[in-house]
Amino acid sequence: MTVIEIEYCVPCGLLDSAIKTQTRLLNEFGQDLDAVTFTPGHGGVFIVTVDDETIWEKDVHGANLDVELIVGAVNDRLPAEA
Template sequence: MTPRVEINYCTQCRWLLRAAWMAQELLTTFETELGEVALVPGTGGVFDVRLDGELIYSRKEAGRFPESKELKQLVRDRIAPERDLGHSDRKP
């Protein structure tokens, strides 16, 4: 079974475009590794990212939105730890 990412975003805050952009970034980076990226509408300022049900990023907990690079690293570390993300990767 291939990994599934869920991006739960706040419709009241109009964060659909941000969620869609993050989904595009993940799908472009992990073309063969991810099976699905779902956009899940919510309310109350939510912007959470889950990988196979596990919360990997919460805007409320972090106090900010994730950077694209940061989210790619979080996903990579769980589904393809040996993978190099090129310019998006951490510096040693």
């Protein structure tokens, strides 16, 4: 199974973006995931990891959250169904 971690900046008010991302991932892949967790951070951070591999990072991908890109990256990392 798969664990997703969303680290978000508390002072920047990125909790809503983290919740939006978590909700979309759970709606899309809920039965295939072990967990989608939040890690509070600071310094403008917003990072999404799948099994400890970074798939989206605000400093790399820009300030505009791209949930579709995140969904696609998670889908690419899930085991293929038999």
